[in-house]
Structures are given as structure tokens and as C-alpha cells.
Amino acid sequence: MLTCGMENFVVSARKYRPATFDTVVGQEHITTTLKNAIKTNHLAQAFLFCGPRGVGKTTCARILAKTINCHNLTPEGEACNECESCTSFNQSASFNIHELDAASNNSVEDIRNLIDQVRYPPQSGKYKIYIIDEVHMLSSAAFNAFLKTLEEPPSYAIFILATTEKHKILPTILSRCQIFDFNRIQPQHIASHLASIAQKESITAESDALDLIAQKADGGLRDALSMFDLNVTFSADRTIRYKEVLDNLHILDYDYYFKLTDQLLTGDLTQSLLTLDEILRKGFDVHQFVVGLCRHFRDLLVCKDQATVQLLQVTENVRRQYLEQSAKAPMSFLLSALSIGGQCDINFKQAKDQRLHVELALMKLANLRNVLDWNTLPTTAPSEAPLNGAEKKTAYHRLTEANP
Template sequence: MENFIVSARKYRPSAFSTVVGQDSITVTLKNAIKNNHLAHAYLFCGPRGVGKTSCARIFAKTINCSNISSDFEACNECESCKAFNENRSYNIHELDAASNNSVDDIRTLIDQVRIPPQIGSYSIYIIDEVHMLSASAFNAFLKTLEEPPAHAIFVLATTEKHKILPTILSRCQIFDFNRIKVDDAVKHLQNIAQKESVNIDEEALNVIAQKADGAMRDALSIFDQIVSFSGKEITFENVIQNLNVLDYDYYFKIVDASLEGKVTDVLVMLNEIFEKGFDGHHFVGGLSGHIRDVLVGKDPATIQLMEVSDSVKQKYIEQAKKCPVDFLYESLKILNQCDIGYKSSQNPRLLIELSLIQLSQIIESKKKGTSLKKNTKKLLKIIVEGREDLPAQTKASNPVSQQAPSNGNGQVKVEPTEPKIQTGVSRNAYTPTVSIKQALKTGIQRPKTISKPNYQEKEKVDLVAVSENIPLNQAQAFKQLKEFVQIKGKSDRIRLALTVNQPEVIDNKVILKVSNPLQGDDINGVRVELQNHLRRVFSNKEIELETKMSQTKTTKRVFTDTDRFNYLCKKNPVLGVLKQKLSLDFE
């Protein structure tokens, strides 16, 4: 049984022509070899898995080849190429800076640089993950990097260019590697699948390339994983099942349902997504990316920005024709707000559901000329009450629809009822009312004749009807004032205004004493409420409230010097005798 070699190693590029997605860099390096313009130091930087180390090895192999081809590729036949291919070359040295990052390691490298090559013209030193070198090691490396021997060439590779000292960067030619495009990754995977006799859909390869996020090595690792899972016959369903990727059909269905305003269908699909174990935050990001692709699919000039297969691209174009631009802009805005508030939300699922409901109301709001905020009532109606096309048995269970007959215009007719007289003294008695939710559903409107009570016209407002009169006294009235403040949760100002002074009770009149006009205004603000409270407690509809300014006795204040001296003389008569004998006077 042969040893298995992962595709990332088995199909590692061995020539410039096999490097994927880095044409500008490979052309530059080949031209440098062609014109014999080789620098003494190169820096290859970029994301993981894009070919930095592979290009460094190919470059080192090519410049030492004794029979370079016409397109400036290594021949793979000379002694230098054979030694490189068999991993026994003494001209190419690789150093892992992650584990050799001290000053002593750099000193060893400096001593090694002095030795000329035995075969070929150059000694190439490839230092991988060079940003892991310590600051002392970088400083020790500066002089050799700037003025190495004529036969020495340094190729530094890193994924974090910002961590390298500027003094190192200034001594190197810098090559920035790009992420592998989805199309380039798909083509490369198709070639490998053909060599491995694997039958795989183009859509499945597209998912693998997108999952790799621009790293060819990651794409090859995922490809090996899928082959182990599905064998030689791989379908799109196998890939999304193994990689736990949400099927893009869900995004198409959610957008279609949102265009038609089908809130229930959208919420049901969201529940299916959660039941399959997908993360809500990833779903929001995926839906945002989907709507972005639909937006760029509306213009032929931007269709090329979509990194999807041709068959899927056609689906985006068809859906883009059905989606108004305003709908797409508003959807992106809503989903962006959902993405921002997801991590700080205490109920992330509800946040996503509300965002999807808003998406479903965009078209209807545009038709009615209202904003989404003004359409909140209908959103609540759909969430709480259910869909408008409820079954008959569900509608029959609604108490409003049972009790209130229709007037023939689709609205519920409400019969006027006589007010009931409350004769008890309980404060927790229940008075049946129509809720806001029922009013929104049935269309009940508030009568125009009802207005807010006017505190200045207390004789016109009597909210409590009673049938008997119970006499009250001062102690009972003062007790009920305290209880009123506690039950109703009034402010400290009102509590002081009502309880700082004992009230006067004359027959059925309660006189509240206030110390200043401000307290009088505070009491007038709750006069009707307090008066009805006392009427309810004492079952006495004749109780009336009045306010009275309390008067405080004041003594004459001493202002003149004579008055002050006379006041002191009352305390100590000796002062008057002393003033007379010394003939003193006030200045």
C-alpha cells in the first residue's frame, strides 16, 4: 500500500508556470533572471497558502539551473535541479525563524553565508516566518543583509509584514502576494480532480474555493477532506453537508419571500436554518453577501464582481431583475444594523427575526408611502396575532370578533354600554377594557368626544360613582393621604406637599395646607386623582378638596445698630451702664 501524500504537497508548484494566481510576481522574477538583475534580498509577504515559500524555492532552483529553458524555467535535468528535487542541494538553505529566532541562530547563519556554493552560482537562504525574529536578531542581521557576499541571496517570507523593522524592509525588494481568486482556485482544483479521477460538480468546487478564503493550500486540504468523505463521486450536497455550509438556495428563497411580504415563510425558513445548527451571526453575514451579489447582478458592468459559478451567477441575475434597487439598499442597511448589534443583543435570534420581518415589509411600505417605523403596528399584528388569512376556527376564538358585530364595512361595530356603578372599596377591582392589540386588529377607534380631564375643572370630572356617604375625620384623611402617595408612587415633592401639614376636615371638605405656591401647584396636578381616591375609600361622592396657604408668625428682626445694642443690653445690663459712664456712641 502506497503512502498517501496530501494534495498540498503532491501538487506543490515546481515551476513558475504552475504557480496559481500570482502572474505579476512570477513574470517579474523571470524577467529579473532573464536580464540578470538579481537583488541580494527579497521579501515575499502575503496571506497564508498563496505561494510565498513555493515561489522562493522555484526562484532559488531556477537561478542555479545550468540549462534554463527559453521561457526561463528550470530544466529539472541538470545536477543542480536534480539535487534540489531530491532535497540534497547544498546551495539552498531554509531556516524557520519561528524556532530559530535568537541572536545565536543569526550568528550561525552569518558564518554559513561566507561559504561559497559547490554547485551553481548562488547560495540562496530562505528564511520563513521572518517576523518571528527578535529585535536583537534583526539588528544582528542588518549588516549581512545589506552587504552580503556576491554569491549570497536572501529570500524572506512572512505573513505579517507590519512586524518587520523598517531597516529590514529598506534593504529588500518587496513582493506582495494576493489572495487566490475563486475562479483561479476552481480551475486549479478541476485539474487536480481530473488527475485524481474524481468527478465533482463545478458548484461544489466553487464552495470549496470560497471556504478556503483565498488560500490555495486550504482549498487543497478541503478537497482531500471531501474526497475522503464522498469518494470519487462528489456532489454539491456532499460538500455543503461535510463543510456545514448553508445552501445558497435558502438565501434565494428568503429574498423571494421578502419581496412578496410572506413573513411566516421567512420565519419558518429561519427556524429550519437554526435547527440545522448554523450560527445566526454567520447567517446574517451570508444573507448580506447574497443581497450584495444580487445588487451587483443588476448591472452588466458589475456582474464580474460575483465570485460564483456561471450557473449560480445566472440565478443571481434572474433574481436581480425582480428586486428593486431601493429594496436592496434598505435590506443591506437593516442587515448591517443587525450585524452590528448581534453580539451586544441579549436575544440574538429575536434580533434576526425582527430584521427579516422588516425586510418583508419594505415593498409594502413603499407602496403605501409609509416608513417602516409607521408600519410597526402591522408588524406587531403579524407577530402577535398571526397571519391575516387565519382559519375560521382561529378567528372565532378571538373575543373581540365574538362580542362585536360587524357594521358591513369590514369594521367592528361597538355598541355603547352604560357605565357601571362601583359600590365597593376594593382598589383591585377589575374593569373590562379593550386592549390596544384588539383595537389594532378590529379597527376600533377612540370616540372623539372623550378628552383628557382638565384639572382646573374638577367639578366636571367625577370618575367614581358611589351609593352611600361615610363621614370622615382628620386622622383618617391624613392616613389616606399617606397611603395615596405610597400606592400611586408619587414623587417626593408631592409627598411633602400632602403630608408635611395635617389637613383640616370640615364636614365633607378636606383642606390641604401648603407652605408655598409651588406646593399648591403640585397638589392641583393630582387633585382629581386624589379626590376620587378619597371618594372611593370613604364611599362618599361629596368629598371636595381645597388648598390653603399656611401662615407663620414672624418676629421683628433687628436691623439698626441701636436695636442690636438694646438687644444685647437685655442679655447683659452692664453694657448700658458702661456706655453711659464712658459717653460712648455709635459710629
């Protein structure tokens, strides 16, 4: 029998859904523009919110709808949360705000019903707002039926369309909308938001663990909150630990890539193959490992120059490790390693024995030390005079031997 505590659980993505523009994470360029439009009464009749999933499109659409109809806007351009319009919105009982999910209501008939509703002005409040989610799912006939209304909407109607696939929307629709492109949310913003939720919920969380969740979420806050809930549920003492997050989300730790690169730099083929075996025995996908290793080489390469270190999206502790290993790795090794790793990735699907295919790539990588004549090569990008013809030929032969 379920206890009351279990019945009352609300997932973090719903419990901490932003209710004002100021609480939206990582989309300041959009929230500032919308607040200014409301304050100066420069509202478009149709908005199109585009961007990847879980970054706040529908949330911003709801906040915009609520704020437009608020009777007592704050000086900052936020909804008061107390007037009749705000109260009815908070209780999901507003007659002025209509939501349509185009994924399941994509026929001409559904759009005709919506157009019929648009004809009637609002009973109270200034605007009737129509939020159409996943608008790219509308059939072309439904798009055409919707076009006339979007072209000449009544003064009290505002349309807010949301989509993850802008390229699927007709140009005639796009030209009639004010388009807002939502960004993937930066990992540091996600981690900081998770830390504030952990504090509110009296959850202890290691900062490295939250950073790992933020990296894995790939810019989607909703995904990050789902992973956060999973790890809280796993922990009996309400503590989120780095090692447990690695296991729960099945992530290959950075340490493996650092260890393997050290082994390749010293030409230790035996330990390299044993490290690969350990990774595979832990159940990690061998193709994902190849992609991760190429990514690791790329990150080491961007550490070679102070101007590009900012492209590294990792925690301070991991950044320090990258800078240390990058100083030890010659530029020529990293370029050749990226070439070998890229070829391994491209040909992976065609390989009959995929493990052997990856092991062969590791053999080539471990042999780069002998091929490239380590001691005569600089560890950073060379700035001296260009090579003469004979030197170019020698360098070319070395690289082609390294990357057959």
C-alpha cells in the same frame, strides 16, 4: 494494521506542489518578473514575498532558489530539472539552499548562526540562497542582528524572505528588499486547478462542487486542496458531489438566501421565520447567517448595473439566479435591507436573546414592502430628475421608519 496503500498516501498540497514557475497558479505577475530577472541577470540580493497563507510564497521561493542555481536554464527561464544542482535540490540535499523557519528559530542566536554560514562561499554553483519563512516572527534584536548582513551581503548570497504580515517588518528591512505582493487566487483559477487534479487522479467531480470549494478557500490554494482531499476521502466511489461538499464543509447553500429573499420581497413573515428556524435546526451559526444574508443583498445590488456585475464571484448558474432576483428587487428595498442587516450584525454580540434579535430584523425586512410603497418605486437605479423638497421629506420618513 495499516495497509501499504494508506502509508503511501500523499496530500494533494504536497503531491501537486508546483516545481516550475509555469505551474504556479494565479501569480503570473510575480512569476513573469522573476523569470525575466533570472534571464537578464538582474537579480536582487534580497526578496520579500508577502501575501495571505496558502497562495504560493514559500513555493515560489523554492522554485526561485532552484532556478537561480540551475546550470542549464531553458529558453523560458525555467530550471532544467536534470543538472547536478536541480537533482540535489529535488532530493532535499542541496548545500547551497538553506531554509529557516522564523516562527521557531526567531532568536538572535539563530540569526548569528545564519550569518556565520553566509561568510563561506558556495562549494559548487554560483549562489547560496537563504529562505526565511514567517520572517515577521523574528524578535527585534534578531532583526537588528540580521540588518547588517542584509545591508552588505556578499555577492554570492541571496535572501528570500516570506511573510503573511508585512506591516510587522521593520522599514529598514523593507527598504533593502525587492517586494512582491502575492494575490489571493481567483476562485475560477482554483476550481480549474482542482479539475485538472481530479482528472489526473481519476476522480469524478461536479463543476459546482469544485466551484464551492474554490469559494470557501477564500483565495488560498492550500486550503482548497485540503478541502478537496477531505471530500475525496468522504466519497466511497471517488465522486465529489455538490450536496456532499455542502454537508462536509458545513456551508449554507445559496438556495436558502434566494428563498428567504423571495419571501421577504412578498412580505411573507411566517415563511421567513420558518426558513430561519430550518437553518438553525441544521446547526448553522445564526451570526454567520446574518453576515451571509447581508452579503446576498450586496450581491443583488451589484447586479443592478452591468458595470458592477463583474464584482460577483460565483458560477454562471448562480449568477443567472442573482440577475433574475435582482430584477425583481427594488433598489430601495436592497439599500434598506443592507442598512437593517448591517445594524443587526453590529448589535448582534450585545443582544441578550440573539435569535430574537435576528427575528426582529427579519420582521423589519418583511415589512419593507408596506413601508416603501412598492408599486411606485423603480426596480433599478433612478435616472430621472432630482426630488423636490416635499418628496425628499416623504422619502426620508419612509426610510427612517424602515430603519429605526
